[in-house]
Amino acid sequence: MPTTLQPRLLQRPLTNAAAQAAEAAAGLRAHPARVSPKFFYDTLGSRLFEAITALDEYYPTRTEAAIHHAHGAAIAQAALALTGPAPVLVDLGAGSCAKAARLFPALQPRRYVAVDIAVEYLQDALQALQRLHPQLDIVGLGDDFSARLQLPPELVDGPALVLYPGSSIGNFEPEAAAALLTQAREAAAGGALLIGVDLVKPVPLLEAAYDDALGLTAAFNLNLLRHLNRRLGSDFEPRQWRHLARWNAAASRVEMHLQAREALCARWPGGERAFAAGETLHTENACKWTPEGFAALLQRAGWRPQQHWTDEQGWFAVFLAAA
Ligand code: AVJ
Numbered sequence: 001m002p003t004t005l006q007p008r009l010l011q012r013p014l015t016n017a018a019a020q021a022a023e024a025a026a027g028l029r030a031h032p033a034r035v036s037p038k039f040f041y042d043t044l045g046s047r048l049f050e051a052i053t054a055l056d057e058y059y060p061t062r063t064e065a066a067i068h069h070a071h072g073a074a075i076a077q078a079a080l081a082l083t084g085p086a087p088v089l090v091d092l093g094a095g096s097c098a099k100a101a102r103l104f105p106a107l108q109p110r111r112y113v114a115v116d117i118a119v120e121y122l123q124d125a126l127q128a129l130q131r132l133h134p135q136l137d138i139v140g141l142g143d144d145f146s147a148r149l150q151l152p153p154e155l156v157d158g159p160a161l162v163l164y165p166g167s168s169i170g171n172f173e174p175e176a177a178a179a180l181l182t183q184a185r186e187a188a189a190g191g192a193l194l195i196g197v198d199l200v201k202p203v204p205l206l207e208a209a210y211d212d213a214l215g216l217t218a219a220f221n222l223n224l225l226r227h228l229n230r231r232l233g234s235d236f237e238p239r240q241w242r243h244l245a246r247w248n249a250a251a252s253r254v255e256m257h258l259q260a261r262e263a264l265c266a267r268w269p270g271g272e273r274a275f276a277a278g279e280t281l282h283t284e285n286a287c288k289w290t291p292e293g294f295a296a297l298l299q300r301a302g303w304r305p306q307q308h309w310t311d312e313q314g315w316f317a318v319f320l321a322a323a
Contacts, residue, residue, distance in 0.1 A: 005134065007126040011119060011142040020144070021232045028266070028281070029230075035228065037171050037256075037284040038117050038146055040220060042227040046121040048220040050096055055216060057208040060167055064196045066227045068102065071309045075194070075318065077107035079161050082192035082322045086110040088160040090187060092145060093117075097125045099165040104133065110114075111137040113155050117144050119172065125231055127195060149183035151247070159191030159280040159323075167198035167316070170253070170287040174297060177287070182303035185323050193321045195305055200288045201315055203247045209285065210245035210254045219245035221256050234268035244280065256284040291317055 027034045040049070053061035062179065080087070086108055091100040094114035104112075112129075116122040119142030126288045139155055162184050169177055184193060210217055221243045225236035244257040260275040275281070289297070294317065295305045303321035310317045 005130060005137060007123070007130045007138040007140055009119070009126070009140040009142065010125055017231065024228055024232055025268065025271050029271065030233075032280060033273065033275070034282040034284060035224060036146065038144060039224050039227055039231070040283070041116075041118040041121075042223070042230070043118060043121045045220060045223050045227060046118045048216060048223060052212070052216050052220060055212050055214065058217075059205070059209060060196075060198050060316055063097075063311050063313075064165060064167075064318065065102075067309050067311055067316060067318050068099075071318075072103075075309065075320065076103065078320055079194055080107065081190050083159040083161050084305070084322075086298065087191060088113060088156050088158060090148070090151065090156065090160050090162045091115065092162065092164045092184070093166070094122060094140075095166075096126070097122075097129050100163055101132075103163070106137070107161065109136070109161070109281040111139065111155070113139045113141060113151065113160075115141045115143050115145055115149075115151075117142070117146075144323075145180070145183075149180060149187055151187045156187060156189045158189065160188045161191055162188045162193045163195075164193065165196040167196050167286070168229040169195060170198055171285060173251075173253075173285060173287065178300045179299060180302065187303050188323045190323050192306075192323060193298075193319070195319050195321070197289050197294050197317045197319060198286070199310070200252060200290055200317055201313075203249075204205055205315075206247055206254050206288065207245055210256060210274055211243070214242075217245065217256075221258060221283055226256070226259060232268045234266050236266050237264070240264050241281075245284060251285070251287070252289070253285045255282065256286075257282050289317075294319060 052058050088111045089109035089112045094116045122140050222238040225238045241258040257280040258278045263277045265274045298305045298321045306320045308317045308319040
């Protein structure tokens, strides 16, 4: 029998259930009400997102994959030139880990550190990955890095390649995005960043990507209410809400909201929130960038942008930056 490693799973005490429930309750009580998009990602939410990535309307995942397919060798070579051989690969919001796994052959990482808020989904993905790569040192970190990204120093014992694919950076408004990217630079220990960024494009394409014909995105958005019910002990009834997605031109972002179909009141231990008919709960921002704007954001966070790759239509970009 060959020796096989087991993925190690570390859970941050920071990702403390009570703190997250208090954060959700504070957002619900605010006017207008808002809840962080991180509350999409219980196990079902992670699965629904995975299904969204297969939709015709949802172009980001396949467009980013096509960029990696077309330029994979150049991207890996340029990244390794910054980190040195056999880097630690840090994957932020790893989810199914599929994007990182496709980079393993070219990068030959010495360790794969996968960070995600949905711990159980991450654990399942890592167990499957460990079977495919029995000799690779795999570490799962259950963490909410939206508050603060800080990796256990023993995991990054040399220049790391930080991977932040899928344009998840779009969930952060420019200020918060700069702060997270600054923390990512500190976490890279002199290495590099490979990050996927969704670009500004015609509004009908953007709105369709967040409001698909099958209603998967609507289900993904409504599932946040079920997740809150479990985390907070609230009594939201998803049938009382409708999914909204709209482009906010001034802020260059697609916004998702849940809109109350009727007057209602949600209650949870220690609080309640009444919603008028038509009132909204803001659940997500998906900020869209120009290549110039994103290069400037990287610089603001102390990164040195090296180069970026896009698809033919200029819909999505993959940026490489040096710490
Ligand atoms: C995982 C944050 C990149 O904003 O496109 C998909 C999440 N929301 N459909 C995105 C999402 C609605 C997705 N990210």
